[in-house]
Amino acid sequence: MKYDFDREINRKDTQSAKWGVIQDPDDPSRWHATDDYYGEDRVLPLWVADMDFPAPRPVVDALVRRAQHGIYGYTIRTEAYDRAVVDWMKRRHGWEIEPGWIVSTPGVVPAVNYLVRTFVGPGEKVLVQRPVYYPFFNAIENNNAEIVSSSLILDDGCYQMDFDDFEKKAADPATTLYILCSPHNPVGRVWSREELAHVGEICLKHRVLVVADEIHADLIFKGITFTPFAAISEAMAQNTVVCTAPSKTFNLAGLHTSNIIIPNDRLKHRFQQTLNSCGMGKWATPFGVLACETAYREGEPWLEQVMTYIEDNLDYLQEFIDSHIPGIRVIRPEGTYLVWLDCRGLGLDKWALKRLMLGKARIFPDEGFIFGPEGDGFERINIACPRSILQDALERIRKAVIG
Ligand SMILES: Cc1ncc(COP(=O)(O)O)c(C=O)c1O
Numbered sequence: 001m002k003y004d005f006d007r008e009i010n011r012k013d014t015q016s017a018k019w020g021v022i023q024d025p026d027d028p029s030r031w032h033a034t035d036d037y038y039g040e041d042r043v044l045p046l047w048v049a050d051m052d053f054p055a056p057r058p059v060v061d062a063l064v065r066r067a068q069h070g071i072y073g074y075t076i077r078t079e080a081y082d083r084a085v086v087d088w089m090k091r092r093h094g095w096e097i098e099p100g101w102i103v104s105t106p107g108v109v110p111a112v113n114y115l116v117r118t119f120v121g122p123g124e125k126v127l128v129q130r131p132v133y134y135p136f137f138n139a140i141e142n143n144n145a146e147i148v149s150s151s152l153i154l155d156d157g158c159y160q161m162d163f164d165d166f167e168k169k170a171a172d173p174a175t176t177l178y179i180l181c182s183p184h185n186p187v188g189r190v191w192s193r194e195e196l197a198h199v200g201e202i203c204l205k206h207r208v209l210v211v212a213d214e215i216h217a218d219l220i221f222k223g224i225t226f227t228p229f230a231a232i233s234e235a236m237a238q239n240t241v242v243c244t245a246p247s248k249t250f251n252l253a254g255l256h257t258s259n260i261i262i263p264n265d266r267l268k269h270r271f272q273q274t275l276n277s278c279g280m281g282k283w284a285t286p287f288g289v290l291a292c293e294t295a296y297r298e299g300e301p302w303l304e305q306v307m308t309y310i311e312d313n314l315d316y317l318q319e320f321i322d323s324h325i326p327g328i329r330v331i332r333p334e335g336t337y338l339v340w341l342d343c344r345g346l347g348l349d350k351w352a353l354k355r356l357m358l359g360k361a362r363i364f365p366d367e368g369f370i371f372g373p374e375g376d377g378f379e380r381i382n383i384a385c386p387r388s389i390l391q392d393a394l395e396r397i398r399k400a401v402i403g
Pocket residue numbers: 049106107108109110133181185213215216245247253258
């Protein structure tokens with residue numbers, strides 16, 4: 001079937017985080033409910049990573065049937081579910097996994113927190129590559145560990161890893177874990193096999209365990225190939241915990257279902273013990289498992305169409321900004337539906353930039369600095385929305401910047 005992603009869908013009264021709350025332009029610690037967000041003067045939310053598109057039709061139909069059943073008791077992951085995950089990884093990414101490697105968690109962020117808790121001792125260091133998805137910082141600090149960044153280098157509009165610096169930091173005996181973001185949020189890089197192999201070898205050499213957050217793995221633009229980190233070699237697989245989920249791919253984040261894939265038995269056992277010690281990991285949610293299995297079995301036509309739509313949105317945004325907003329440069333992503341905008345040419349400090357976007361343009365992006373100090377002067381915007389919303393947002397930015 002052909003999907004219509006142009007249709008604006010009112011998310012009022014759906015308890016949507018994206019549309020239901022807004023940060024105060026002057027005091028980021030304060031959030032307001034946005035009861036009037038469908039008024040004339042609504043602020044356009046382009047922040048948190050969910051899409052303003054309904055999930056694939058087969059998923060919606062399956063959930064409606066399940067909701068009508070009326071009994072929502074304790075639910076288990078079935079063999080058919082595991083098989084759907086195994087088949088998806090093989091079909092989409094050429095990665096052969098076994099059902100026994102899958103551990104369920106109610107999200108990748110909870111998993112990353114539990115992984116740090118399991119594998120990092122107090123005072124040890126966790127390596128990340130800023131600017132990067134900021135909940136990694138919380139996961140590290142929540143568990144009394146220390147953040148160490150081998151920051152990415154922006155080279156002629158494209159972010160690169162700094163391998164020498166990475167190795168220096170990985171070689172510190174206090175560094176015991178590396179959180180890889182692949183594809184990378186917010187800069188949109190889909191790391192090449194060579195780049196991944198390079199950091200993977202460094203981690204093996206210095207005995208640094210790898211957590212590969214691959215939640216955006218299915219959201220890849222034409223001509224680009226995603227490489228699953230653990231598929232590079234058996235040694236790498238044995239040293240890696242991979243975080244996957246259908247949530248970004250099919251817009252199911254509210255169903256809290258993710259699949260953590262751990263080829264190494266010993267690591268899997270330790271992780272499972274942490275989950276057990278928190279009373280977690282035994283049950284699934286009825287809607288989550290059904291949605292994941294259905295999406296992985298029947299969602300591909302939707303995924304192909306949504307990625308084409310998002311890439312067209314990206315082209316539109318690039319053309320608009322290049323022609324109308326000097327001072328902002330698009331860092332063109334290779335995947336994800338998040339776009340990293342270099343706004344340093346506007347010459348504003350981070351608070352002035354925030355006031356410009358939220359107060360004057362009345363759009364709500366994610367501020368670059370929340371991804372680490374390397375993100376100062378940048379904004380991350382979510383383009384998984386109908387073109388009309390994107391056009392409105394860009395026009396607002398143009399007016400706020402140019403007048
Ligand atoms: C890199 C990355 N990891 C994890 C998440 C969120 O994961 P979850 O909703 O499964 O906790 C996001 C959401 O934007 C993300 O970008």
